[in-house]
Amino acid sequence: MALAFCGDEGNSTAYNVDHGVLNNGCFVDALNVVPHVFLLFITFPILFIGWGSQSSKVHIHHSTWLHFPGHNLRWILTFILLFVLVCEIAEGIVSDGVSESRHLHLYMPAGMAFLAAITSVVYYHNIETSNFPKLLIALLFYWTLAFITKTIKFVKFCDNDVGFSQLRFCLTGLLVILYGMLLAVEINVIRVRRYVFFKSPKEVKPPEDLQDLGVRFLQPFVNLLSKGTYWWMNTFIKTAHKKPIDLKTIGKLPIAMRALTNYIHLNEAFEAQKNKRSSLPQGSGSIWRALCCAFGRPLLLSSTFRILADLLGFAGPLCISGIVHNCIFETLGFSFPKMRDI
Incomplete structure (x- = not known):
């Protein structure tokens, strides 16, 4: 089966632009690739050079020492964005399966957007670590371009009477909202930190705790992903496996937690x-x-997470019950009572 961005059917009108370029769905999808390619070309050289690993102006023994405004919201929106993009990739692959030739425009832009979303959060983390917010201007342009191109696609769906009954319409609407919110977060960073378009940028000093070599508890200072997975404790865990630990290895608590x-x-x-x-x-x-x-x-958050953890504890037994009931006993022709009937 031939590969083509817009398809390769013999009587295909995918490349027809008689009614305008923006009225051709394939060209609109090609337009949506542009912001993601822009971000990848702009950020990859900076990431390969390793700018964010250590700033020449900041001598500090920890990897993360400040958060820009909207830090947690940015990470949450990025996780949601990645999930929606995976759904869009899956929808495009399924839609492409019913055509005579491969239509790469159905899922290639979403795949590029997925790579760009991962790159954006890695790039943001490195800039946040080095405390050089001026490099965030690349993300500002990226979110702006992504929001505009995805809005164009959403508007064209509306013009062609593609409604909520189509999954791609709903996914495109969600992506417009997510890109718009990420753009708002980026604008808020500019407003608070004043790193561009302002005469006097706001200087932020590292917390006192991170300047103390005795502080090893970094939970309040790492990014949201590291907080949720306790990734920052890997070094401590590896040390504990090699030799017994003592109070000096554990270190001191941050001032706010004493x-x-x-x-x-x-x-x-x-x-x-x-x-x-x-x-x-x-x-x-x-x-x-x-x-x-x-x-x-903190009490409200901990109580909420504790309740959610207890409720999710029932998911495992229920899933196992369903798997055993549907995959084994029904295959053998036996009837077995489900867990909820016991």
Whole structure:
């Protein structure tokens, strides 16, 4: 079967632009490849040179020492973007399977976008590590171009009466939203850090904890992916496998996580509660209110994740029950009660 970006059928009209270039779906898909190729060509030389590994102006023993505004939101949006792009690749491959020739434009732009999304977050991490935000201007142009080209494709779908009944329409709409949100995050970094278009950029100094060689607990300072997977602990775990560890190897906690700091926060919250409710009787309720005021967000997050972890613990047994019931007993012709019926 012949390979062609727009297909290779004998009577194909894929290359016909009599009604305008933007009214040809294949050329619109080719236009969507441009931003991703731009990002790959711009960022790969910088990544290969290794600019972000260590800045010449920053001498620090840790790999990550600050977060730009919208750090966590950027990582979350990137994870969602990668998932949607995988769905778009799968949809394109399935759609291409019913044609006489290979239509690369159905899934090649999504594949390039997937590579570009991974490159963008690696590139961002290196820039964040080196604290050289001026290089983020490349991502600003990329998100802008990706948002414009994907919007053009979405508008052309609407003009040709492609609605919500088509999966590619829904995926394109989601990608427009995601690229728009990532563009907004990038603009917010410019607004806060003022690294371009402003006369006085905002200088950010590294946290005191990371300048202390004795601090080894890096959870508050690493990126969201490393936080979720505890990737930053790999060095510590490898050391523990080789030899017994001691308190010196474990190191000190960051200032914000020490008992004295937490006591000060709790005491301030408790005194504020006493001043606000001086006329009310004091009791255990005041302690709980002070705890919620001082540590409400961490408590809420930890409780939510604990509940989700407990609920997901039921997924494994239910999946095993379904696999055993459908793949084994039904194949042999036996009936076996499902777990929910027991």
